[in-house]
Amino acid sequence: MVVPVARPPIEDGVVCVASGRIAWVGPRAETPATLQHGEELDLGDVILLPGLVNAHCHLDYTGMAGQIAPPKSFTDWIKSMVSLKGSWSLGEFESSWQSGAAMLLRTGTTTVADIEAVPELIPAAWQRTPLRIHSFRELINVRSRVPAAEMVERAVNDWLSLPNTQNRVGLSPHAPYTTSTELLELAARAAHRRKWRLTTHIAESEQEYEMYMYRQGAMFEWLKSQRDVSECGAGSPIQHLERCGYLDENLLAVHVNYLWRHDAGVLGRNEVSVAHCPRSHDYFQHLRFPREELESAGVNICLGTDSLATARKERGFPLELNLFSEMQMFAGKSPNVAPETILRMATMNGAHALGLKGLIGELSEGACADMIVIPGPPSDGDAYDAILQHRGDVLASMIDGHWAIAPRSV
Numbered sequence: 001m002v003v004p005v006a007r008p009p010i011e012d013g014v015v016c017v018a019s020g021r022i023a024w025v026g027p028r029a030e031t032p033a034t035l036q037h038g039e040e041l042d043l044g045d046v047i048l049l050p051g052l053v054n055a056h057c058h059l060d061y062t063g064m065a066g067q068i069a070p071p072k073s074f075t076d077w078i079k080s081m082v083s084l085k086g087s088w089s090l091g092e093f094e095s096s097w098q099s100g101a102a103m104l105l106r107t108g109t110t111t112v113a114d115i116e117a118v119p120e121l122i123p124a125a126w127q128r129t130p131l132r133i134h135s136f137r138e139l140i141n142v143r144s145r146v147p148a149a150e151m152v153e154r155a156v157n158d159w160l161s162l163p164n165t166q167n168r169v170g171l172s173p174h175a176p177y178t179t180s181t182e183l184l185e186l187a188a189r190a191a192h193r194r195k196w197r198l199t200t201h202i203a204e205s206e207q208e209y210e211m212y213m214y215r216q217g218a219m220f221e222w223l224k225s226q227r228d229v230s231e232c233g234a235g236s237p238i239q240h241l242e243r244c245g246y247l248d249e250n251l252l253a254v255h256v257n258y259l260w261r262h263d264a265g266v267l268g269r270n271e272v273s274v275a276h277c278p279r280s281h282d283y284f285q286h287l288r289f290p291r292e293e294l295e296s297a298g299v300n301i302c303l304g305t306d307s308l309a310t311a312r313k314e315r316g317f318p319l320e321l322n323l324f325s326e327m328q329m330f331a332g333k334s335p336n337v338a339p340e341t342i343l344r345m346a347t348m349n350g351a352h353a354l355g356l357k358g359l360i361g362e363l364s365e366g367a368c369a370d371m372i373v374i375p376g377p378p379s380d381g382d383a384y385d386a387i388l389q390h391r392g393d394v395l396a397s398m399i400d401g402h403w404a405i406a407p408r409s410v
């Protein structure tokens, strides 16, 4: 069963691959004669679907799994995280990054938007995984003495010195509360100039919302002596970013849990994409994710795993980065959303957010040959339901026309 996502499932389907790209997709009986001369591989009774696009991850925090218990408040979590990060060596971040990439690969992700808090790991880390990694350099300037212009320039120069950066690098000003207006503006300008994407955590917690909206709450109290807070008290985090001219189709906003009533419309008008991370949302016990509001405003919503520092262990399942688990958590909390829509969030919508529409996240002619194989649906079963219920590792994974995990028959 071929599930191209961009069109309905195809029983007894065929995907033709040539030079790393998909040359044709359709029912076996209709395979064009010109494409029948290649090597043929019968995968058996399986579902073949596009590799998943993980729209938000921190691979370098994978080894922090289970080390910070779900906190009472988001600000407490940030404080624990800052101290845990401070105690880690470069080697720990490095092995953490590698084990995270291995988890994503075996659980069906083929492209990941990763936040690089330790940019020294790149490009060596890229070379140790077949995954398509889109590396977003994290930028934080609360408490930093380095001027914003210098920080952005250094980040840009580091990325420019890397080999083959096309569709592989971007910038990630961390969040409004950890960045100055100047840093946001400079990062956006630098990204636009080089056609890089931006991604930022926005309105993740109630405390961030309170800080911007009302100049109060635990986050405001914690940060007021560490940074300029003159921008607070003048509307929501989204309104603040709109004033900075930061919202446009180049931006992938992460979390977006706490919205003022016109915020979804602002994001929709500015064509901002949103990455929702269901397990991280559950870990923090945030209020309801405003999916309906965002969807009505036409916002492109995709799914991400976030890091294992914000995942609860599920009884009977290993704590691992796994986009199937994110789809399952989302489905459990949004029973009225069709499985097909959820799969789109984990494939085509992520591709759109990364500026790679038509190239990844779908099995279509001209797209990169990135696909995964999972066990087939029961004879009377629905392919989308079977995908949503899939647990464990994938049977095979192809990236760019090469088997990253070969099927048993190869």
Ligand SMILES: [Zn+2]
Pocket: 056, 057, 058, 115, 201, 254, 306, 307
């Ligand atoms: Zn994050």
